[in-house]
Amino acid sequence: MSDLDQVLARLGQLHPKVIDLSLDRVKRLLDRLGRPQDRLPPVVHVAGTNGKGSTIAFLRAMLEAAGHRVHVYTSPHLVRFNERVRLAGNLVDDAGLVTLLERCEAANQGDPITIFEIITCAAFLGYSEVPADVLLLETGLGGRLDATNVVDQPAVAVVTRISFDHTQFLGDTLDAIAGEKAGIFKAGRPAVVGPQAADVPLSVFRDRAAVLAAPLAMAGAEWSALPTDIGFRFEGYGRTLDLPMPGLLGAHQIGNAGTAIAALQHLPLTVQDANIVKGLATVEWPGRLQRLTRGPLARLLPNTQLWLDGGHNNSAGEVLGLQARAWTALKGNRDGGALDLVVGMITSKVPADFLRPIAPYVRRLAAISIPGEEATRPASDIAEAARAVGIAEVTEAAGVAEAIASLAARGAAPRTLICGSLYLAGSILADNG
Structure with a gap:
C-alpha cells in the first residue's frame, strides 16, 4: 500500500x-x-x-x-x-x-x-x-x-x-x-x-x-x-x-x-x-460518451463500437437517449436498434428513471453488479427495472467482460454502451482507458 x-x-x-x-x-x-x-x-x-x-x-x-x-x-x-x-x-x-x-x-x-x-x-x-x-x-x-x-x-x-x-x-x-x-x-x-x-x-x-x-x-x-x-x-x-x-x-x-x-x-x-x-x-473529459478503442473489452467487440458513460440519473438518461436516437438515424444499424447496453448502478440511484429515456433505442441489456463496489445495486434490480421500462431482452452477467461476451455471442449491435455509474466507468478505464 x-x-x-x-x-x-x-x-x-x-x-x-x-x-x-x-x-x-x-x-x-x-x-x-x-x-x-x-x-x-x-x-x-x-x-x-x-x-x-x-x-x-x-x-x-x-x-x-x-x-x-x-x-x-x-x-x-x-x-x-x-x-x-x-x-x-x-x-x-x-x-x-x-x-x-x-x-x-x-x-x-x-x-x-x-x-x-x-x-x-x-x-x-x-x-x-x-x-x-x-x-x-x-x-x-x-x-x-x-x-x-x-x-x-x-x-x-x-x-x-x-x-x-x-x-x-x-x-x-x-x-x-x-x-x-x-x-x-x-x-x-x-x-x-x-x-x-x-x-x-x-x-x-x-x-x-x-x-x-x-x-x-x-x-x-x-x-x-x-x-x-x-x-x-x-x-x-x-x-x-x-x-x-x-x-x-x-x-x-x-x-x-x-x-x-x-x-x-x-x-x-x-x-x-x-x-x-x-x-x-x-477538450478531454474521460468517462463521458467516451469511445473505447483499446484494451481487452474492445477486443471482445472487434466489429462494434464500444462506448462508456458515467451518467447515472434521469437527466443523464435523457442525454443518452438523445444520443441513441442520433445513432439510430445513422446507416448501418441492424434489427431496428442502435445499441446494446451493459449497466451497473449504485444503490442511491433509480435504475428505471435512468433507463426509461434510453429504452426505446436498446435492443439488448446486460445487467451487472459493479465489481468491488460495496454500494452496488444487485444485477437483478437493474434487470427488473429494464424489463419494466420496456426493454424486452434482458440478461444478468457476473461482470462486464462476461456481459459483453454474451452480447457478442448473440450478434452485437453496431454500438455497445457501458453505463450507469461513474464508479463503473472508473473501473473500466483502469483496465481499458
Missing part, C-alpha cells in the same frame, strides 16, 4: 463517515490553516446536477489554449485519486498530496470532519501556495452547504443543468434543488446559469440573484448557444461566435460549451476567439 493509500485509508475512518452537509467544520479547519481560501486566484465556482465536469473541462481547455495556468478541483475521480486536484495544469503527485493531507490532518486535531471536507481543505491549501491564473472549483454535492462554498468573492458562480439527484439531501422538488444550487451565488458577484429543462423553475435563480444584487446571465435570455449546420453559434455579451462542434460527443455539449464561454466573459483574463476554437477541439 502506497503512502497516499495509507493516508486515504486513515482519513476514511473520520467521523462523520456519511455525507453531512455543513460549513462549520470546513471553516474551522480553514481558519486553523490560515484561511487559504482568501489567497486564491480568480475562482469559477460550478454547481449543478449534470454537466459540471464537462463545463469545467471546456473552461480548462480554452484557458490553457490561451496560455493560462489553471487550478482544477473536481470529484469524484475515475482511476486515480489525484485526478481531483490539478495544480497549475498538473495533477498533484502522490507526495505532494500526502503532505497537504497530513498538514490538514494535524491542524484538524482529531475534531469531527468528513473525508470530503478534509480533502477540500487540502486542495485549497495547495491552490493557495502554487501560483496560477484561475481556479475552476466544482461543488461535490448541492451548493449552499457544500464544502467548497467558502469562497466569498468568486469571479463568477455557474450553475449547469439541474435535475433530481441526491434528493435525500437537496429536497425532492426542483424548486428545492435549484435553491440549493443557487446557494453558491454571492453578493454582487456575477452568476451564469446554463440551459435547463422546461420544468426547472428559473425564477428561483432570478429571485436569488436579485436578493444578492448578483448580475445574472441565463441561457436563453442573456446568452444562447444553439446548433448550426457547421457547429453552433454563441450569442451574448455583445458578441456572436460561429464555432465548430465541441470535441465532446452529444448535442447537450453545445449547452455546456456555451456555459463555459459565458463564464469566460467574467474572468479578468484574455481568451481570444482562436483559443475558444482550439479549446473546443482539444
Whole structure:
C-alpha cells in the first residue's frame, strides 16, 4: 500500500463517515490553516446536477489554449485519486498530496470532519501556495452547504443543468434543488446559469440573484448557444461566435460549451476567439460518451463500437437517449436498434428513471453488479427495472467482460454502451482507458 493509500485509508475512518452537509467544520479547519481560501486566484465556482465536469473541462481547455495556468478541483475521480486536484495544469503527485493531507490532518486535531471536507481543505491549501491564473472549483454535492462554498468573492458562480439527484439531501422538488444550487451565488458577484429543462423553475435563480444584487446571465435570455449546420453559434455579451462542434460527443455539449464561454466573459483574463476554437477541439473529459478503442473489452467487440458513460440519473438518461436516437438515424444499424447496453448502478440511484429515456433505442441489456463496489445495486434490480421500462431482452452477467461476451455471442449491435455509474466507468478505464 502506497503512502497516499495509507493516508486515504486513515482519513476514511473520520467521523462523520456519511455525507453531512455543513460549513462549520470546513471553516474551522480553514481558519486553523490560515484561511487559504482568501489567497486564491480568480475562482469559477460550478454547481449543478449534470454537466459540471464537462463545463469545467471546456473552461480548462480554452484557458490553457490561451496560455493560462489553471487550478482544477473536481470529484469524484475515475482511476486515480489525484485526478481531483490539478495544480497549475498538473495533477498533484502522490507526495505532494500526502503532505497537504497530513498538514490538514494535524491542524484538524482529531475534531469531527468528513473525508470530503478534509480533502477540500487540502486542495485549497495547495491552490493557495502554487501560483496560477484561475481556479475552476466544482461543488461535490448541492451548493449552499457544500464544502467548497467558502469562497466569498468568486469571479463568477455557474450553475449547469439541474435535475433530481441526491434528493435525500437537496429536497425532492426542483424548486428545492435549484435553491440549493443557487446557494453558491454571492453578493454582487456575477452568476451564469446554463440551459435547463422546461420544468426547472428559473425564477428561483432570478429571485436569488436579485436578493444578492448578483448580475445574472441565463441561457436563453442573456446568452444562447444553439446548433448550426457547421457547429453552433454563441450569442451574448455583445458578441456572436460561429464555432465548430465541441470535441465532446452529444448535442447537450453545445449547452455546456456555451456555459463555459459565458463564464469566460467574467474572468479578468484574455481568451481570444482562436483559443475558444482550439479549446473546443482539444477538450478531454474521460468517462463521458467516451469511445473505447483499446484494451481487452474492445477486443471482445472487434466489429462494434464500444462506448462508456458515467451518467447515472434521469437527466443523464435523457442525454443518452438523445444520443441513441442520433445513432439510430445513422446507416448501418441492424434489427431496428442502435445499441446494446451493459449497466451497473449504485444503490442511491433509480435504475428505471435512468433507463426509461434510453429504452426505446436498446435492443439488448446486460445487467451487472459493479465489481468491488460495496454500494452496488444487485444485477437483478437493474434487470427488473429494464424489463419494466420496456426493454424486452434482458440478461444478468457476473461482470462486464462476461456481459459483453454474451452480447457478442448473440450478434452485437453496431454500438455497445457501458453505463450507469461513474464508479463503473472508473473501473473500466483502469483496465481499458
